[in-house]
Amino acid sequence: MPKDSCYSCRKEIVSGQSFYEDHGVKVCISCFRNLKRCQKCKFPSNQLLQVKGFGDVCEFCYQSLSKEEGMTCYLCNGKIWTSASHYADHGKFVCQSCFKNAKTRCFTCRFPHVVNEISGQGGVCEFCAEKNLTRESDLKPMLSPLGSFLEKFGHEVSSKPNLLWVNWKLVIGMQQDNPNNIELQFFDELVRFGYPVYYLKGLYYVIPSIPRKWFMAYMAGQLVAADICRKYDLFHLRGNSPFLGLARGWSHWVSYSTAKTLKYDRVAKVISRWPESSLPGNFQKFLAMSEFRKPAEIVEFAHDNLKTYAKKYL
Ligand SMILES: [Zn+2]
Ligand SMILES: [Zn+2]
Ligand SMILES: [Zn+2]
Ligand SMILES: [Zn+2]
Known part of the structure; x- marks a missing residue:
């Protein structure tokens, strides 16, 4: 039976010793404690790679992320990865950072960008401004x-x-x-x-x-x-x-x-x-x-x- 070894430092993992396991490989407890973790899957890796707008990811996640098409943020045009949290409404996507940093939000739908201020109500986004009923609408x-x-x-x-x-x-x-x-x-x-x-x-x-x-x-x-x-x-x-x-x-x-x-x-x-x-x-x-x-x-x-x-x- 082949002996188990650590994916990272290649040292043998003695039977009975605890280890971390993911992506089909094992990592010894010492590497697990000392290495930085992948921001996507938490894998401890000494080969983390930076993905713009996402952060440091392990070599395994880098592969899948680079193939993933994801979505485009309606406000900053930045890429939103499918697994990243985001806002979705009116058929548009907004990245987490644009959502967090929005100064005002639409009263009706919370969309993080408003085009107008409606007196007696609050901000309104471009979509609700077009679709909502107001005193001007033909009812x-x-x-x-x-x-x-x-x-x-x-x-x-x-x-x-x-x-x-x-x-x-x-x-x-x-x-x-x-x-x-x-x-x-x-x-x-x-x-x-x-x-x-x-x-x-x-x-x-x-x-x-x-x-x-x-x-x-x-x-x-x-x-x-x-x-x-x-x-x-x-x-x-x-x-x-x-x-x-x-x-x-x-x-x-x-x-x-x-x-x-x-x-x-x-x-x-x-x-x-x-x-x-x-x-x-x-x-x-x-x-x-x-x-x-x-x-x-x-x-x-x-x-x-x-x-x-x-x-x-x-
Ligand atoms: Zn190790
Ligand atoms: Zn990973
Ligand atoms: Zn954005
Ligand atoms: Zn709205």
Whole structure:
């Protein structure tokens, strides 16, 4: 049986002695302790080679890295190795160093480079600046299909809702009992506190710049909230009563169902979990019901119960 020897110093590795093993070779414990390690695989090597933008790697990793195509950083044009951590969104990649050193990030998507500052919101990247809805956007192509969609839920909604694009702090503030305690920097945090679109006394308050998918889902729920207010002669759905809890749960359910129907999976997932407050009312009840009841039955249940509760509690 051939004796084992250290790949690095060639000395014999006596049986019973501990050693390091990788890439099909063994390294003695003394070399393991004294040699610098490869930044990719941690192999202790006396032949480390420098790869620009990656660091010192062992001779084994150098081979595979030089063959690897990797990705190009959208901001600095530097190479990003597949195994290196990086940011990916909008079909672009950004290297870890550009991400870390970014002074400002997009409020909507956290992209580490902004092209503009939106008042009442924060930085916006070139992609969100182009795609997001703002007060300048034509909402008709979204609102009219939403109107016919909501008929299936038993609601007749306005095709020309009165939208007010205001500071996100205001929009979230109206939905909170302690609005001053809110600290957040990004959209994905905002949706944990409340809705980016909120109906109150005949107006829909919207944050200044919002991605289409999120607008569609939240707007659907708020159009329903407004229709309930119209039918039952209310200003809003805030407060503690079984009627209001049911009404809020139902509008939250409609937001969720809209996202589900349109296959906005990420939006649906967030709506099923957040906000963690009294805002979604009896939403969980509708969610549980959807497992064994048909959509039409859920719609009937909601409207029947709203009527009953209104007589009892309004
Ligand atoms: Zn050795
Ligand atoms: Zn290595
Ligand atoms: Zn970069
Ligand atoms: Zn963005």
